[in-house]
Amino acid sequence: MEFYDKVGKLAIGSRMRRLTELHMDQAGKVYEQYNVEMQPKWFPVFYSLCNGEEKTITQIAHEIGHSHPSVSTIVKEMTRKGIIEESPRKRGDARKNYVMLTEKGLSFDAPLQFQFMDVNSAIEKALAETQHNLWKAIAEWEFILEQRSLDKRVQDERKLRESKEIEIVDYDPKYQQAFRNLNEEWITTYFKMEEADYKSLDHAKEYILDKGGCIMFALDKGEPVGTCALIKMADYTYELAKMAVSPKAKGKGVGTLLGNAAVERAKLLGAKKLYLESNMILKPAISLYQKLGFKKVLGNPSPYERCNIQMELAL
Template sequence: MNFLHSQNELALGSRFKAISESLYAVANATYRASGVNLDAHWFPVLRYLQVKGPAGVTEIAAAIGQTHPAVSQLATKLRAAGWITRRTDRADARRSMLELSAKAEAELDRLGPVWCAIRRGAQAAGRRASGGLLDALAGFETDLASGRVEAEILVQRDRLLAAQIRVLPYRPEWAPHFERINLEWLERWFAVEAVDREMLARPQQHVLDPGGAIVFAELDGEIVGTCALLKEAPGVYELSKMAVESGFRGYGAGRKLLDAALAEYRRRRGTTLFLESNSRLKPALALYESAGFAHRPAPRPGSHYRRADVYMVYEPERRAARKR
């Protein structure tokens, strides 16, 4: 028997620390196998900045449960490695903010399948553990030491990377994903408005019952994106709430969601399709333009959103004419 095991509850702290380091090692092995130069110890800070946007050291430390000096030291290391940059807070010149570099944004935007594989591997090990706390802990330690968890993670990673994005219609059990994925990008880039919260919390009432539709992007059982088609009047629809989860961008989910929404609009014999957006969301605007949306003077009369400074209308015939 391992000596720490023989100490039972007295050694819990030491055993949890050893498990923590083993999990870091497994995650790092997965990153290396995936060609990513990322240290698992950096994950909390980088993921926070990816999901929440630029933030100060104090805010990050409080959110991830680490000390201010620890986060500050890590920030210095991440800056030197090119993962983050530091700038002055636009609202308070005395305060500095950390934000992801362009390189980090691009790298992290494609790590969703790897993170999902790590989560699946840890879940499988957790399910195999049974009995009381000490027995479960021993089983988890055995799994880690044998290499089984790492092997399972790599299998799941390969499975996810080989899978194809599918766009599927609304299911009631997926409603929480409609809210979760949209809140992520809204909280990162803007303030969540009352109209957003109401629609995201009650999609059946505000989208489906009035005659709209919601579609989801699915990857090997994981919901990674969503989009809504809102019916405003007979024949008039709004493309809304299109979002892809961070970590899964760059895999074509956005294009497939947009194509599915356009197909649904045509199936319903719609006469007008418009959207409202913001000029900060340049990749999204480029996607809309490529699909046939044309800019109109903004904001749209009667706009629902304070953040909207872009108004576009679907005019595929103009795009086709330009190609000719």
Template structure:
């Protein structure tokens, strides 16, 4: 049974490497066929320099889409074969200019027949296929420039793992998790304050009985995230979004985003017009999340927390 038929598109990289290895092996033999002493991986650099103008390593790397260290290594190997030379730029002595040596220039004439024959052979292969590989590669390159394969896999991973997340209403058995999750992040960055203990030691009396709500994120039925809506006695705001915490063990699964949206929807369902929150700019992921949820910075309000240096609001 064919390995790639069994594994499928997960083995895309392996299959492309195998194809590349086959072509590279043939390419080395093709250079020998035409009595040209050149390694296949040197070709992009050679081709750029064969136009005649001397170039910096940076310019070559940019033109062929390689890294500077990669091109520098190739230049070193080609120099060892006597195909290229480097010299200081007359206009800027800090730069080295790379150009073909007379031996390298000789190859530019010898290789013309090889160019023609290779191009015709590839056209022959293309004519025998139903799909245009060259255009397909261009399309893949374009799409991967927009979003890398790594990023696409990360998003798929998040989407799959989010199916194991449930946002539920607070129950008394979640009190320990509510307190522990918040104590963890507060103690990591700051110190626990009196206002923290009021909410965390008695969520039932301090938050829920006063018209507030607490939501809990369960990952595989384990409480890993919490967030509270505290009813405010304030003419400008209905609720304060507070005591949001997500366990470091599940960060990267968009649980904070899911919790934030759930809390906002809860406030909206209760007829709230505005939500308020307090935070600290050292908590960059949290601030980014609040901006993503639609919160905007406000100033000038009194806060019970020493650690607060930013206040935000969301108009529903």
């Protein structure tokens, strides 16, 4: 147990496997007490067939929540022991493999009824000795992992940790080339550079900054990995534009950080509305805008050929 004390919850899977192995070993001894030639891992399959029904491997797997390969392996093991056999009435159907309990398998039912009673009583008493109900805890753990898998939860934590290392800064002439490179990189990945792109990217100061807008950058250890701009359209409206994130920063939540920073900056600039233009093939970007609160609108004709969706956010 010293290993688990040192490692802690990182080893929860290993510890659950250890507990499973402990249960399986002791459950095997229980079957020996009742002279039943059964292995603990076979029980779910046996229980599925104990009423004499004929079932396919797929049906059994679905019923007991095991994988098809796992059930197939167990069925083969039980067949070798003479507990399961292929259904005689279904042998002609090559598309499906129906199985059923043999007479030997069905003979286990009587002794197992007493075993079930005794095991259930023993487990209830064991649970009563614990501070936490393991049965309920397992059900809760299964539920939350079904709602959001462990790998997704770890991914979220990684994004959160890495996002804390990202710094959002304002425009500086030394980042001018990065502003162009980041945007050109993502534009040419999906579309082509257009005249309006060259106008804003090559003359950012005149086209954006001097007209009351701003440009922000996301820095990862000092390196620009993302950018976005707020372009003043009218007294109380700004366009969220030129948002680009380097593929090197994928998964770090840079887009979200820039989007939130842009919304907050727009509020400070006195904006009452944010407007943007995008393309519906950019699903991650559209999803981000929706999370920020943007709604689809019918706007004025766009200077960009690639634009097929316009969105607004009331501030």
